[in-house]
Amino acid sequence: MKRVGLLVGKEHSFPEALIAEITLREMPVEAQMVKLGGLPMNASVHYDVLVDRISHEVPFYQSYLKNAVLQGVTVINNPFWRIVDDKFFGTALGAKLGVAMPKTILLPNKDYIEGVVEESLRNLQYPIDWEAFLDYTGLPVVLKAHWGGGWKDVHIIHSKTELWERYNQIGTKTMILQEYIEWDQYVRCLVIGQEDVLPVLWDPRKPHFERYEESQPPLDPALKATIIDHAQRLCRGLGYDMNTVEFAVRDGVPIAIDFMNSAPDFDVSSLGDHYFSWVVEKMATLCIRLAVESHPAAPTTWPAFFDPQ
Numbered sequence: 001m002k003r004v005g006l007l008v009g010k011e012h013s014f015p016e017a018l019i020a021e022i023t024l025r026e027m028p029v030e031a032q033m034v035k036l037g038g039l040p041m042n043a044s045v046h047y048d049v050l051v052d053r054i055s056h057e058v059p060f061y062q063s064y065l066k067n068a069v070l071q072g073v074t075v076i077n078n079p080f081w082r083i084v085d086d087k088f089f090g091t092a093l094g095a096k097l098g099v100a101m102p103k104t105i106l107l108p109n110k111d112y113i114e115g116v117v118e119e120s121l122r123n124l125q126y127p128i129d130w131e132a133f134l135d136y137t138g139l140p141v142v143l144k145a146h147w148g149g150g151w152k153d154v155h156i157i158h159s160k161t162e163l164w165e166r167y168n169q170i171g172t173k174t175m176i177l178q179e180y181i182e183w184d185q186y187v188r189c190l191v192i193g194q195e196d197v198l199p200v201l202w203d204p205r206k207p208h209f210e211r212y213e214e215s216q217p218p219l220d221p222a223l224k225a226t227i228i229d230h231a232q233r234l235c236r237g238l239g240y241d242m243n244t245v246e247f248a249v250r251d252g253v254p255i256a257i258d259f260m261n262s263a264p265d266f267d268v269s270s271l272g273d274h275y276f277s278w279v280v281e282k283m284a285t286l287c288i289r290l291a292v293e294s295h296p297a298a299p300t301t302w303p304a305f306f307d308p309q
Contacts, residue, residue, distance in 0.1 A: 006031065043067060187219070
């Protein structure tokens with residue numbers, strides 16, 4: 001019997017529904033919650049597939065998952081790729097893959113951890129050329145953390161003075177500046193297995209539980225095809241088998257805004273019954289296929305389709 005294990009946080013609806021769906025399929029695959037204590041070096045992992053929903057918040061799980069890959073387990077999402085990601089890298093990768101991206105600048109930190117002194121920063125150029133940055137991005141501009149999700153540490157800035165004030169409050173976080181996109185439509189794609197993509201009109205201005213719109217006009221077919229293609233490119237390039245990819249559509253052009261959600265919100269109260277059922281069904285199919293095939297991805301190589309040169 002093949003085994004699928006789930007590492008989860010405080011969520012309930014998605015992991016419980018996924019376990020139930022895999023069980024209902026009557027395949028030689030069982031699914032269950034993982035239970036862990038201490039971990040000896042090169043410990044055997046008694047799963048064929050692991051679904052990671054929480055290691056971004058629990059570092060112990062990150063080491064467990066990397067060991068699991070070493071033992072031949074397939075992990076969703078690949079822990080090696082997830083740990084090296086950041087939003088600045090992601091925008092550069094997306095641009096190389098032919099996906100429209102906002103103009104983006106990586107900023108030096110405002111403050112540093114204890115022990116980093118002035119001499120430690122001899123490679124940094126001061127003063128920061130804020131005028132050149134804003135000439136590049138324009139105003140308003142988005143200041144946000146280069147790593148993380150959930151729309152945390154995201155600030156829309158309307159003037160240079162406001163940018164200085166906010167920058168002086170960021171502490172030791174690394175931030176990026178990003179062009180603000182005035183959009184006509186906003187589309188969030190649910191992506192499973194780097195292939196199955198469900199584009200949904202989504203409104204980030206609404207309260208959290210009202211953003212997905214079940215009753216909505218269909219997307220323009222050409223726009224929809226482009227969005228699906230670009231979501232697939234991004235997920236393949238990042239090595240993500242479970243993701244949400246957001247596009248701000250400006251003048252008919254989809255611009256990728258947020259696409260590094262390694263543990264996306266799949267709760268039924270957020271998605272609604274229709275989209276929740278789609279995610280559970282597609283994820284169950286993926287987990288069963290990977291468990292039966294049992295061909296884990298190489299942890300440290302670029303996907304074969306992408307040549308960074």
